[in-house]
Amino acid sequence: MFRLIRQTSLALALTLPVSAALAAPPGPETSALARNCAHCHGIDGRSASDMIPHLGGQNEAYLLATLKAFKQDKRPSVFMGRLTRGYSDPELEEVARYFARQPWSPPAQTTSPQRVANGEAMAQKRCAACHSERGLPVVENTPRLAGQQMGYIKTELDRFLTPKMRQSNPGMFSAIEGLNDLEIDELAQYFGSQQ
Amino acid sequence: MSARRDFIKRALAASLALPVIARASGSPKARVVVVGGGFGGATAAKYLRLLDPGLSVTLIMRDREYVACPMSNEVLIGERDYTEQILNHTALTRYGVNVVYGEADAVDPARKRVTLSNGAVHEYDKLVLAPGIDFVWNAVEGFSEEGAILMPHAYKAGAQTLLLKSQIEAMRDGGTFIIAIPPKPIRCPPAPYERASLVAHYFKQHKPKSKILIVDHSDNYPMQTWFEKNWARHYGSMITWVPGGGGGKVERVDMLGRTLFTEFDNFTGDVVNFIPKHAAGRIAARAGVTDETGFCPVDPVTLTSTLQQDIHIVGDAARLRSMAKTAHGAQSHAKIVAGAITAQINGLPMPKPYYTSVGYAMISPHAAFTGMQVLNVNKGDVEMVKGAGGPSPLNATDEDMALEARLAKNWYNALVADAFL
Numbered sequence: 286m287f288r289l290i291r292q293t294s295l296a297l298a299l300t301l302p303v304s305a306a307l308a309a310p311p312g313p314e315t316s317a318l319a320r321n322c323a324h325c326h327g328i329d330g331r332s333a334s335d336m337i338p339h340l341g342g343q344n345e346a347y348l349l350a351t352l353k354a355f356k357q358d359k360r361p362s363v364f365m366g367r368l369t370r371g372y373s374d375p376e377l378e379e380v381a382r383y384f385a386r387q388p389w390s391p392p393a394q395t396t397s398p399q400r401v402a403n404g405e406a407m408a409q410k411r412c413a414a415c416h417s418e419r420g421l422p423v424v425e426n427t428p429r430l431a432g433q434q435m436g437y438i439k440t441e442l443d444r445f446l447t448p449k450m451r452q453s454n455p456g457m458f459s460a461i462e463g464l465n466d467l468e469i470d471e472l473a474q475y476f477g478s479q480q
Numbered sequence: 481m482s483a484r485r486d487f488i489k490r491a492l493a494a495s496l497a498l499p500v501i502a503r504a505s506g507s508p509k510a511r512v513v514v515v516g517g518g519f520g521g522a523t524a525a526k527y528l529r530l531l532d533p534g535l536s537v538t539l540i541m542r543d544r545e546y547v548a549c550p551m552s553n554e555v556l557i558g559e560r561d562y563t564e565q566i567l568n569h570t571a572l573t574r575y576g577v578n579v580v581y582g583e584a585d586a587v588d589p590a591r592k593r594v595t596l597s598n599g600a601v602h603e604y605d606k607l608v609l610a611p612g613i614d615f616v617w618n619a620v621e622g623f624s625e626e627g628a629i630l631m632p633h634a635y636k637a638g639a640q641t642l643l644l645k646s647q648i649e650a651m652r653d654g655g656t657f658i659i660a661i662p663p664k665p666i667r668c669p670p671a672p673y674e675r676a677s678l679v680a681h682y683f684k685q686h687k688p689k690s691k692i693l694i695v696d697h698s699d700n701y702p703m704q705t706w707f708e709k710n711w712a713r714h715y716g717s718m719i720t721w722v723p724g725g726g727g728g729k730v731e732r733v734d735m736l737g738r739t740l741f742t743e744f745d746n747f748t749g750d751v752v753n754f755i756p757k758h759a760a761g762r763i764a765a766r767a768g769v770t771d772e773t774g775f776c777p778v779d780p781v782t783l784t785s786t787l788q789q790d791i792h793i794v795g796d797a798a799r800l801r802s803m804a805k806t807a808h809g810a811q812s813h814a815k816i817v818a819g820a821i822t823a824q825i826n827g828l829p830m831p832k833p834y835y836t837s838v839g840y841a842m843i844s845p846h847a848a849f850t851g852m853q854v855l856n857v858n859k860g861d862v863e864m865v866k867g868a869g870g871p872s873p874l875n876a877t878d879e880d881m882a883l884e885a886r887l888a889k890n891w892y893n894a895l896v897a898d899a900f901l
Contacts, residue, residue, distance in 0.1 A: 321834040333894050367869050
């Protein structure tokens with residue numbers, strides 16, 4: 286019976302128009318609110334911009350905690366705080382759930398092998414305990430970093446060094462304390478280069 | 481495996497597959513025609529197909545290239561390459577959108593058909609009109625469409641952007657650049673003031689004795705305090721704003737003399753950027769969906785015209801009093817309409833309409849702030865959600881303003897990807 290279902294769905298998949306296979310999960314399951322997020326983050330949460338993070342396949346608990354932190358102004362931002370204050374907690378839950386269900390498949394970015402290598406050494410010492418060696422942690426409230434947009438990683442690392450973030454996330458602060466701009470770029474390049 | 485089981489398997493596979501084949505070729509669930517391929521129209525066409533591949537979606541676009549307005553003020557001062565504004569619709573065919581190039585000439589809402597200027601007829605079950613704006617050329621005495629050469633609007637990007645750019649570049653140091661702003665509503669309401677800021681940045685470097693005069697029909701404008709504070713800080717007294725009540729309402733123009741006459745005064749510029757009064761793109765009036773304002777009244781839950789059945793309005797043409805007309809906003813209209821049409825066709829509950837509108841205002845190429853609106857439906861219109869959206873903090877740090885300037889380019893790329901790619 287399982288084989289039957291598999292073959293049936295294969296037959297279905299083959300007859301679907303190419304377009305339907307191209308894009309992620311159309312149909313009534315799509316969240317109307319998540320569609321609005323897609324303006325910037327992409328319908329499958331695959332960002333097209335260096336400074337805008339991928340959300341598709343990100344850990345759900347992390348996504349929700351981050352949206353709530355933006356809303357409560359516990360995580361600084363120039364944009365997301367004002368936006369998330371427009372939505373209820375159940376709406377934010379819906380968005381986190383929608384994007385967490387998309388595949389994590391960031392497109393490749395251009396990196397420098399030397400910087401990636403330097404970043405890897407730092408990442409093993411400073412980041413791996415929480416984010417895992419390659420940036421694909423299994424802990425639900427820790428974000429995936431493998432393949433994340435590098436401009437976004439750098440911007441956020443700079444933010445974690447500010448006094449406000451030192452208070453709200455002392456763990457991140459101490460992990461990256463003392464890094465200079467080049468080293469932050471190397472870390473971003475390392476995680477950005479992972480798949 | 482028995483022959484019988486094999487047969488059942490094939491029959492089942494065929495019966496499941498058939499309806500899909502049928503829909504994909506020839507008899508779709510419904511035919512949707514989208515007129516206009518700007519940010520709103522392109523997004524509507526793409527999302528209709530994403531949400532329901534059983535729909536036939538035809539996008540009617542006048543030109544093979546679309547020149548984007550967002551970020552085009554940076555093109556005016558040579559900070560951004562014009563080619564970055566040029567978009568097209570070829571990628572939409574990957575989603576199964578049928579892209580037709582031609583100018584929609586007429587809509588017959590009773591017979592549900594759109595006729596193009598080449599005579600081609602497209603029948604629809606649902607029509608999405610996303611015509612953007614057209615200018616009301618004769619709203620001010622002495623002005624006509626030909627005047628756009630002498631006093632370019634550069635308020636639809638394209639040749640006009642390059643024309644105004646060349647006039648600004650050719651202007652002498654010590655000259656006066658005038659921006660004349662028509663009555664509200666206008667698309668991207670902060671854009672003329674952003675334009676003043678960026679031209680001031682250019683003058684400061686290249687023509688520091690020059691002046692900028694904003695002759696405004698209105699007595700206030702969005703994020704006025706933000707602009708005034710930053711102008712004083714970056715550009716001293718280079719920019720002067722004349723509000724409507726203070727002699728800013730243009731009553732007559734002398735196109736050849738580049739002179740604007742207002743109730744109290746007249747202003748002559750070396751370069752005059754005359755932005756004509758707006759109305760919904762003219763196909764909207766021909767379809768019978770505009771009211772006395774020149775724009776299209778809508779039911780805000782579905783963005784359906786209140787004047788004709790089965791016609792949805794997307795983007796600048798829609799009449800929503802509290803919502804700024806922006807590319808970002810047009811994209812949220814498009815998704816509301818795609819959600820509403822697919823819900824209706826499939827007998828599903830109507831999704832909640834989520835309205836957002838965002839505009840970046842560049843004070844210089846390296847400093848920006850944003851206006852953001854998050855809106856809900858209320859009493860037949862939309863209104864801002866209390867406590868959400870609004871402008872960037874007035875006391876934003878230089879670092880945050882620089883960050884927003886970089887984010888502006890990222891935001892533009894993201895909008896383009898979501899609408900056109």
